[in-house]
Amino acid sequence: MGTTRTPLRRFIDYAVLGVLAFIFVLPVLYLFLGSLKPSDEVLDGLSGFLPTHLSLDNYSTVLSSLDSDSTGHFRRFMGVSLLLAFVVVTGGLFVNSMAAYGLSRLKWRGREAVFTLILLLMLVPFESVAVPLFYMFNDQRNTLPILALPFIANAFSVYQFHTFFRSIPPSIEEAARIDGAGPWRTFFAIIVPMSKPAFASVAILTFLIQWGSFLWPVLMVSDPSVRPLPLEMSVFQGQQPPDWGQIFAFGVLLVLPVLVVFAFFQRWFVQGVASSAVKG
Amino acid sequence: MKSVEPAHAAPPGPEQTPSATTVKSARSTRSARPGRKNRDWLHGLLMSAPAVVGLILFVGVPFGYAVVLSFYNVRLGSPLAPSFFGLEQYRRLFTDPDMSGPFLRALLNNLTFAAVVVPVQTALALALAILLNRKLKAIGLFRSLFFMPVVFPMALVAVIWRLILARSDQGMLNSALNAVSLGNWGAFDWLGDGATAMASIIVLSIWQGVGFQMVILLAGLQQIPGELYEAAQLDRASRWQRFRHVTLPGIRGTLVFVAMLTSVLSFRVFDQVYVLVRGGGLNEEATRTVMYQAVTTAFDQNNIGQASAITVVFFMIVVVLTLIQRRVVRPGNED
Numbered sequence: 001m002g003t004t005r006t007p008l009r010r011f012i013d014y015a016v017l018g019v020l021a022f023i024f025v026l027p028v029l030y031l032f033l034g035s036l037k038p039s040d041e042v043l044d045g046l047s048g049f050l051p052t053h054l055s056l057d058n059y060s061t062v063l064s065s066l067d068s069d070s071t072g073h074f075r076r077f078m079g080v081s082l083l084l085a086f087v088v089v090t091g092g093l094f095v096n097s098m099a100a101y102g103l104s105r106l107k108w109r110g111r112e113a114v115f116t117l118i119l120l121l122m123l124v125p126f127e128s129v130a131v132p133l134f135y136m137f138n139d140q141r142n143t144l145p146i147l148a149l150p151f152i153a154n155a156f157s158v159y160q161f162h163t164f165f166r167s168i169p170p171s172i173e174e175a176a177r178i179d180g181a182g183p184w185r186t187f188f189a190i191i192v193p194m195s196k197p198a199f200a201s202v203a204i205l206t207f208l209i210q211w212g213s214f215l216w217p218v219l220m221v222s223d224p225s226v227r228p229l230p231l232e233m234s235v236f237q238g239q240q241p242p243d244w245g246q247i248f249a250f251g252v253l254l255v256l257p258v259l260v261v262f263a264f265f266q267r268w269f270v271q272g273v274a275s276s277a278v279k280g
Numbered sequence: 281m282k283s284v285e286p287a288h289a290a291p292p293g294p295e296q297t298p299s300a301t302t303v304k305s306a307r308s309t310r311s312a313r314p315g316r317k318n319r320d321w322l323h324g325l326l327m328s329a330p331a332v333v334g335l336i337l338f339v340g341v342p343f344g345y346a347v348v349l350s351f352y353n354v355r356l357g358s359p360l361a362p363s364f365f366g367l368e369q370y371r372r373l374f375t376d377p378d379m380s381g382p383f384l385r386a387l388l389n390n391l392t393f394a395a396v397v398v399p400v401q402t403a404l405a406l407a408l409a410i411l412l413n414r415k416l417k418a419i420g421l422f423r424s425l426f427f428m429p430v431v432f433p434m435a436l437v438a439v440i441w442r443l444i445l446a447r448s449d450q451g452m453l454n455s456a457l458n459a460v461s462l463g464n465w466g467a468f469d470w471l472g473d474g475a476t477a478m479a480s481i482i483v484l485s486i487w488q489g490v491g492f493q494m495v496i497l498l499a500g501l502q503q504i505p506g507e508l509y510e511a512a513q514l515d516r517a518s519r520w521q522r523f524r525h526v527t528l529p530g531i532r533g534t535l536v537f538v539a540m541l542t543s544v545l546s547f548r549v550f551d552q553v554y555v556l557v558r559g560g561g562l563n564e565e566a567t568r569t570v571m572y573q574a575v576t577t578a579f580d581q582n583n584i585g586q587a588s589a590i591t592v593v594f595f596m597i598v599v600v601l602t603l604i605q606r607r608v609v610r611p612g613n614e615d
Contacts, residue, residue, distance in 0.1 A: 024487075043448065062290075064360065107320055108325065124343050130574070131578045212433030215575070229433075230433045237311070255431070261431075271504060
């Protein structure tokens with residue numbers, strides 16, 4: 001808004017924002033500080049915020065205590081989560097962008113019907129198919145593929161790519177196709193490279209959702225060797241007696257990958273979230 | 281983007297022309313290029329096949345299956361074959377005095393959650409969006425700070441708040457209240473007390489989710505042309521008048537969208553309740569949600585038929601909410 005601001009107004013703006021932001025990030029500060037403190041100082045009233053006795057001990061204890069076959073291995077939880085995220089994101093980008101291209105840029109009879117079907121399936125939240133899926137794939141419990149497979153094809157991702165591809169001027173493809181490139185080559189060699197923003201925002205949104213995925217692992221995983229991090233977070237915090245410092249250190253390790261992605265790709269992140277919603 | 285390679289490797293389908301269907305679809309092309317038959321229908325079908333098959337297998341089929349299973353008495357690993365139950369599962373959910381209690385409570389809890397979260401979170405998100413929609417140095421940093429909790433997995437958010445709301449007098453909130461009240465506040469079990477358990481879940485859910493709605497509303501605010509505000513200022517409109525007559529109409533569609541999105545998300549609440557009931561001393565009765573009920577019915581009670589019926593009811597609620605959204609948003613797009 002083009003209003004001119006006096007220094008005083010500007011100061012008030014900053015003060016209000018600063019105070020609100022501080023209150024808002026307190027839980028995050030608490031998490032990071034607590035992860036560096038001995039357990040009895042984490043749950044210790046307001047002094048839980050004092051930066052005393054800081055050390056990385058909790059992190060090394062988490063890594064060393066979660067390292068047996070009965071508790072599961074920390075590196076294994078991390079590995080499972082990273083692997084699932086990798087498969088769901090890359091598989092999803094490939095499958096969903098390709099479908100969106102076939103449905104938006106190639107003209108064929110029936111594509112409207114297929115796209116309508118996808119729009120309808122977009123209305124079905126995963127929660128409403130979790131129970132029957134659990135029943136259908138019960139013999140696949142505690143195996144890795146079933147943890148990733150249901151999330152690769154994603155109606156919302158198809159929709160996001162579809163919206164993006166429709167905005168590409170047809171002249172670009174026509175030139176390619178006159179040069180003799182078939183639809184596959186046109187897609188992979190021309191459309192994909194020029195659609196980086198769409199790929200980036202779909203990738204990041206998919207990664208974010210997959211990283212926190214909880215309901216499906218709750219139903220499908222009891223074996224620690226295929227347990228993703230968020231489910232282990234739930235198991236680990238239930239230990240008796242709880243060691244708060246270690247639980248917070250575990251939490252930091254759980255959130256670190258998404259925070260890194262967030263820090264580096266924030267622009268795509270926010271754009272993806274906002275654009276997909278405003279067009280909704 | 282790494283997938284550029286397969287482009288050259290992927291053969292563009294079989295070379296022979298499949299007869300009749302091709303001819304039919306070839307008519308729809310704009311210009312028949314010499315020497316190249318139009319096989320877009322085949323390529324289009326092949327390109328969309330993996331996603332469509334995946335969606336049918338993992339969304340379409342199980343969705344239909346949920347409806348079928350809800351008419352049966354099905355248990356996992358039971359030696360008895362599933363027996364047809366008709367509408368019995370639904371009757372039990374809604375009217376059986378022994379079985380409807382937890383489900384109806386879950387429905388009520390969900391409604392309470394939605395009734396509070398939808399208006400409060402939307403209003404909060406709008407306030408934040410307006411606050412953050414100004415040209416200040418480092419405004420981007422502030423936006424990121426408010427958005428940050430959105431990337432936190434809900435299982436972790438639940439654990440952080442488990443400590444903030446801990447029942448001991450050393451819990452963060454209890455000791456803060458103790459300091460503010462000059463020592464007159466003792467220990468209070470925020471998560472365990474039936475009166476405050478749901479409020480606790482609401483607070484931590486809003487904390488985690490409000491940044492998401494804020495970002496959407498911010499994008500909506502930025503689409504309002506600046507000239508409208510300048511014109512309003514020339515007319516000596518007050519801040520409130522500008523908000524009421526420029527901002528609100530300008531983001532009406534976005535606002536309705538956000539409210540409806542939040543209400544659908546409200547009915548999906550599961551993670552935080554599950555984590556805190558399992559390890560955090562959360563009052564189960566006061567916070568069980570429809571999804572929590574579906575999972576415990578399927579998993580702990582091994583009652584797939586009834587869990588499926590709960591799922592179907594859950595889906596009906598989501599569909600109704602979505603239809604309302606479509607209804608309300610559409611006229612908004614036209615002004």
